Amino acid sequence: MLPPPLVGVYQQYKQDTDSIAAWLASTAAAHGYSRDLLQTGSEKTQSTGRLKGKARKNAKKQAAGGTKSPPNAAPKYRIAIKDFTVLSEFISGKNIAVPRPFASTLDRLIKVRGGFGSQLVEHGKASNATSDRKHSFFVGVLQKVREILKPLTQTTVEREDARTPMEEAANRFAGLSVYEPSEEFLNAPDVERPQQTPGDDAVYEAEQSTSYADVMYAVGAMVNDLNKIRSRIDWIWSNYKIGVFDLAAAAIATNTAIDLARNLIDEVMPLAETHGGAWGILNEFYQLQARKKGFKTKDIFVQSNPADNFNYDLYDLGVDTFLLPYRIVEAFSRVLLPGQLPVYKEGMFGWYDASSDRGAKTGYQKFEEDRTLLTPFFTELMTVVRGIGEYPVQDEFLRGMEELNTTNKVPFYLVFAAQVFVDIHHMLRGQATEGFNELERHANFMIKDIKEHLEFHKNLRVDTWPKANDQFIMDRLKLVSDTLEDPVYKTKVKFWHKMRMSIPPTVEPNRILKMSPVLSGLLLYRFKSQHREIGLAIANAWGSVTxxxxxxxxxQSEQLVAGKxxxxxxxxxxxxxxxxxxxxxxxxxxxxxxxxxxxxxxxxxxxxxxxxxxxxxxxxxxxxxxxxxxxxxxxxxxxxxxxxxxxxxxxxxxxxxxxxxxxxxxVGIKSEHLPPVSSMFFDRYVNGSRRVDWTAEQVDQVIELSLYEEMGSEEEGTLMFGQIEEPEKIKGKQRVSGNGGKKRKKASEGAVLSPEQLIHQLTFALNNEKLELSFxxxxxxxxxxxxxxxxxxxxxxxxxxxxxxxxxxxxxxxxxxxxxxxxxxxxxxxxxxxxxxxxxxxxxxxxxxxxxxxxxxxxxxxxxxxxxxxxxxxxxxxx
Structure with a gap:
């Protein structure tokens, strides 16, 4: 799931639902309601009290391993939806005042869920009577709670034009256009939710429903968040294209965006298992969106071609619902042979022409172009996974391919990473290979720089740098050189020779890096970080710079030199x-x-x-x-x-x-001595850890733009950043919103933001540190x-x-x-x-x-x- 400071639309919906459950249960318990009665919605069943399913399996594991819950762990309760009304009636009987945040949160849930359910019926996707009853039951319970507690609710004035992020998401389902937020998150008001009774440290969660309507809402919210992230990634690479953003900054921000998307996906897609899995629910969601756009069932599918009945006139919708990239990834997974390197027949799906006009292509031609880009790149990634095992850096695309190889199942974040890959190519077109050119330029300089250093110090030694330390430098030199020599290409050559075949001339060295600006950028970050580490260590040992x-x-102070x-x-x-x-x-x-x-x-x-x-x-x-x-x-x-x-x-x-x-x-330069924001990724891309665990403090650090302050406006094209040099100004720096100079609430103080908003700020912060990283x-x-x-x-x-x-x-x-x-x-x-x-x-x-x-x-x-x-x-x- 997403780190606490970050929320998507579905996460906000869950927080709303859980906050309603928590206030009802906590308030009732504080006024005499038995907590034993709250167990009805937990993993225990009401009829037998026996554990079932996953809960029973986990209990057996704990018993076998002798594990017990921590003695001071806070109790956790899962509140059954049907008990919402029971708790409300108890609270009403005690004449307890209901706070305004409870009422506004309840209204928000009813409006969003009721409206979405009616859309399903309107567009012919009421799946079955049982599912309909479950959805109506949930909305009905919420309405009953509102009715019971209305006399006790504190008066509040509703703004008719105020729309929550959830309402925005529900209203955008019909369009599914790539969304670019118009309101900066610094100006967005905090969402108030009811708080449980002070001193009650129990954890309350609402019972999670897997009805068709619930799952479809969750998938819709997730898809909208994913498309917002795609939009932000497009923004990153459009600015890279014109020279605004550094390659390493763009790559780290992009891979972080996919990583955050994976967190969104991991929370939602398990729900789809009850409705046909990812493929089944995406098909359902795609058809729903097509109907909302006015297409009839007979128009959604092409009846004349049973082998491929997709209507490519709906290409954009197929991409925005991730159905088409899923088809391409799933087709690749079906042709993989156990233990074998995949062999792609060059030109099987045509040849990619970056100079062609994509805007003039038909939907099917666009699909073919996507497949032509992705399929050979799949073989590059799988060659790393099966033929090499370790690559100097791992992005989420490579990670997803590794999971596919291990589980023989298509992880949905791999589908998202694949779509981002083609999105970047569509944005950059012929400039996509510039990422590798930049990496190669920097890498060749580093090789030359290290060799010059070793020659410079061939007969010049100091006690603080024993000769044995030169091996540290040689290892870094070898890593850069070996990477440029392309171990992936070498592995493929060996494989083709083993098959007694010549590798096709179109399979050129470093294709994996030429095709992926993200991998090239992540490698550039690693090489820069390690080169900086070496350089500062040498300067420290010799005292030369200081x-x-x-x-x-x-x-200068004595004015003895005029030059600078x-x-x-x-x-x-x-x-x-x-x-x-x-x-x-x-x-x-x-x-x-x-x-x-x-x-x-x-x-x-x-x-x-x-x-x-x-x-x-x-x-x-x-x-x-x-x-x-x-x-x-x-x-x-x-x-x-x-x-x-x-x-x-x-x-x-x-x-x-x-x-x-x-x-x-x-003693090498540790990651904390790197530029402050770049240092957050040192363990991930240099030391090889698997993830970045975002904390509220790190989110605040990114938003504060490290040691830089904004000047001008991004919207007007005048945005620039100045380095803050005065310590007191850094210490007291405060970000304020654009209306009234209100001070921004920090993540460490409970503020939240969406993943794409964090990526927006992260890209600027990383880009501002590119000079410090490259010195x-x-x-x-x-x-x-x-x-x-x-x-x-x-x-x-x-x-x-x-x-x-x-x-x-x-x-x-x-x-x-x-x-x-x-x-x-x-x-x-x-x-x-x-x-x-x-x-x-x-x-x-x-x-x-x-x-x-x-x-x-x-x-x-x-x-x-x-x-x-x-x-x-x-x-x-x-x-």
Missing amino acids: YTAHLHNAL WQDMMLARTILGDSTFFVGDPPTNGEGYMRKFSLQAGVPFAAMTSTRRKDTALESKAGPRGKQLLFYSLPFNLAGLELHDNDHCSTGLCQFITLTSMRINEF PWLTMHRSCWRLLRAVKDGCDAHLRETVGPVYMEKESQLPFLMMWIFGFAGKGDMRLMHLAADAARGFYGRSGRDVLGVLHQLGMPIQFTTEDEFEAIAQESSQ
Whole structure:
């Protein structure tokens, strides 16, 4: 079922029904009604008291396994519908006031269910007398409850034009057009429901009916929710098509949407087993919708072709009710041979032409195009399932195919995933393969970047990065390379050779990724996340980025460099200055040394002139932020007393040997260190977990758009996002609705939203984090190290003269240069700072945009603007 913060139309209907049952039972029990009488609607039968069916089976399992219910578990009651009137009469006899939410919820249920039942009769789908009686009985009970309690009901004023989500769903059954909500969920009022008696922790549920009308209503509500999700997915890929959304963001949002759809399906489709299963109930629902559109029974089916009697003039309705995609998936399942890889005869259903005009096709031609797209892709997925077993990422389409292979049954969410697959192709047409092209472009860069890193560090080592850690990098390199070499294609080649046949030339490598932008995007997310993990770990172990950030800040503060190191400016913007500095960035010589020492892991007490001799020079917590390496500072440097004379030799300087704390094993960047919203999916797509368990707090985090705030309007095409940098603004950020500035209620406070509304916000949040996820930290590390080399060359002669040749013993000690530069600056000697500035100016001209160049090649050009320019753009967007 859906996570608590998310609800579909059917879930709202169930919540309404359960809330009526809960208020009646809880209120009656609080005023003396025996709880033993509430057992009538539980899994016990009224006649014998014996357990039956699933309840009996579960009880036997518990007895065999010795399992017992938790001692403090809240009691659970299932309230029989027929007892609604009994409870109402008891409450009426006690003269108990009935709250307005109870009355409004009851009215809502009667209106929705009564109206839907009459539609079934009107369009000739009254299934049988027994089912009709069950439906009439349920509605009649609700009406009787209203009649009994009406004298005790608090007065309320009904708005005639107010329609609930359930009423909207019922009214849309006739059209089944792909629905795009016009009202933002932030503006939607909370739905009030009656609450059970305070202090009553029992769980009450209404008896679930499986009558024809009940099941048809549930299926109709589900289909409408699924089509709303399809509509949101279309919106995602239409924006990807024009370059608004990042591929990884679009893929994660899409697969999350299918995952949420599966939760909707899992709650509704088991009800269909009592009415012919998924295929049977979809047929019934399809025919009902066709009749509501004015088609006669003889027009719904083609009598002249018994083998395929579907009327393809109703193609759109067949798709919107999921009947046609079900047919395609089910047909594939019937031709699967146990233990064999499926072989698709190329061109069996024609050839897909992405350049053709789909709008000009007939219904049957559209169906053929769908089948031509899906059938070869089915074989790709089943090859993964049967021939490989593990693929670097798993989307819901692949998961559904795995379930089909295991159970030999078509799971309905697989049908939904298949329809989404063709929806995306119809949206992108010839651009569908661009997803793989983007993945390939990023993957080839990562391969090149890792190889350059290994070459760069072939003879350059540091204690904090043992050589054994390079295997971690090599494993990531192999994963990317092996994926691009397409294990699916290799498996098919082996299979064809085993059959002593040549693989058809039309079966090209990487077809699975070329056909699925979703799989390509999920792989891109995984590769980016792991590449970022490697890059930050390397930068942490060597201290390269953090220490050069301090140098860059000092040179800028002293106005010694006119040019800008834009790569470093971007890095500081992405991670925030709090990652590099304790407090605000320093602006003077003493501050440079003090802040650098704190960042390196030296406690504040160690840097005062009154430092006690037994004060530790090393911070117990280690370096700040994400740093994995720190150095103990020399005694006199910590006290900002460098030496007695203006010039010194090795013997006069009172520096002790610089030592480093060794980290014995590699510590990777954990998922919580990823961008906040992207990190929610790290376990799913990098560590291989099966699902994302949505909590109310995570939903709130997504809706708050991470570290970004909206400016402008999506409807007017002026929407843009600005990164929030002020901590207090992030902490106090509140989303408000568009009318009256009312503060939005959070999911953690009980607010709910629909799945498609969450996907809308999730897509924006993920897209806003694409730069942070893509930043090439390995490239940045090498660039920073090259700057340190340049500074060392520029300062070498002066340091040899003033300190001696042992001021640095090996290249891995390059970060120590900051101590010398800042230490002298703290005493007012700026000569080293000026020499460093000379080296930096040359470096900025040569390599100051290495990272920006990489991002530009990867399709993310960065443009720097002044604060005034950005404010002007934001103001223009909001007007």
